[in-house]
Amino acid sequence: MLQQRNPQLNSHGELIHLLSIEGLPRAVIHHILDTAGTFLSVNDREVKKVPLLRGKSVFNLFFENSTRTRTTFEIAAKRLSADVINLDIARSSAAKGESLLDTIANLSAMHADMFVVRHSESGAPYLIAKHCAPHVHVVNAGDGRHAHPTQALLDMYTIRHYKQDFTKLTVAIVGDIVHSRVARSDIHALTTLGVPEIRAVGPKTLVPGDLKEMGVRVCHDMAEGIRGADVIIMLRLQNERMSGAMLPSAGEFFKNYGLTPEKLALAKPDAIVMHPGPINRGVEIDSAVADGTQSVILPQVTFGIAVRMAVMSTIAGNNA
């Protein structure tokens, strides 16, 4: 019987697409983080560009809005010398009724070598990876509530940069976990890298109890959740969720779960504060914390370029 293999890996176990952190071997994650370290040092050179993707075309397909992720992917691809084509799909062919696979077929006919895909439907990047030509690589830049693997990898890079050893850490992820593809990918990555305590912190409506099945400690009390933590990952409170019955008000949320200097004092003195952005000041994070000495939110953005360079060069160098 044919065994179903991970669609991200070729028969030698090498990464050919990046679709999800789930199922990625620890060695592959470490290889990407090590490679990112090399690319970070490219910023110190007189020539801040390397020729690895020279002659390749990277198509940014964003079916959902994004500024930071799309921009950092574009910079990463350009630093690798690729030609970058940005398509604002939401306003073009999809609006005219073209199907996803027809869009991909047309772009493939324009000799695309790599697709960077963001889509509101979970699984869209898988569908593209399954149907594109063997030489084409796919990177998931966020699909529905499912996964955001490059964000998780840059989060892991950031944690490794400041804390070195994953196996002694307590990591608290705070906020709207149920809707967060970042949280899901982070939990998979932290688990794979051997973090002994991962806490999911937030109200019952946003942090369901069944997260325990992922090996996570669920805390509905903020003080309990961040006490003694080495790393605090704050999530954006998605404004679009506020209208429903999930939350009483933004002010109420800030009072209970917003990260203030007083609450941060419960964590370890050298704890770092992370956030995938964009931040909502005064909703999930106080300005004094966002701009404070323990915040590594802006280094995360810088590391994100190096990590995306590492992902693109790794998959482009492996053949199906």
Add this chain to the structure above:
Amino acid sequence: MTVNQLDAESLYTALLAGVKPLVKPNTALVGVWSGGAWLAERLQRDLGLAGEHGVISSALHRDDFSQRGMSNADPTKLPFEVDGRAILLIDDVLYTGRTTRAVINELFDFGRPASVTLAVLVDRGGRELPIEAAFTAARIALAPDDRLRLARDDAGRFSFDIKESD
């Protein structure tokens, strides 16, 4: 000379004597990762040069990237200004010349050196590019599939890692 007669330590002594005349006042030693970097580290000390040697990786300029993918090499580290320096590249084994081509491109991403010179422990022939070393401690002919590379033990002593094809 056959491959099994190669003695890395005595070849290193020859390399040390051979590079001495190549060293100028503005010379900076740069070893090619990994074997060449070990050699450069020891030469820096034995030649009594001030400062730290450089380490250079071919990973970002390899011409076989699309076949072999990203390598695991350590990143390039050049702890000095490259502009105007006489760069003395050190490698353990010179073969096709493709690694040398890649590291020269890498070097120029950091600045404009005054000159680039190459010195190697072993030249095994088989060149595919017009590249020659200014000093070579030993020359040997090997079959294309044979593997020859430098190894270093915990005490810092050199030997060769040899794997002959059938």
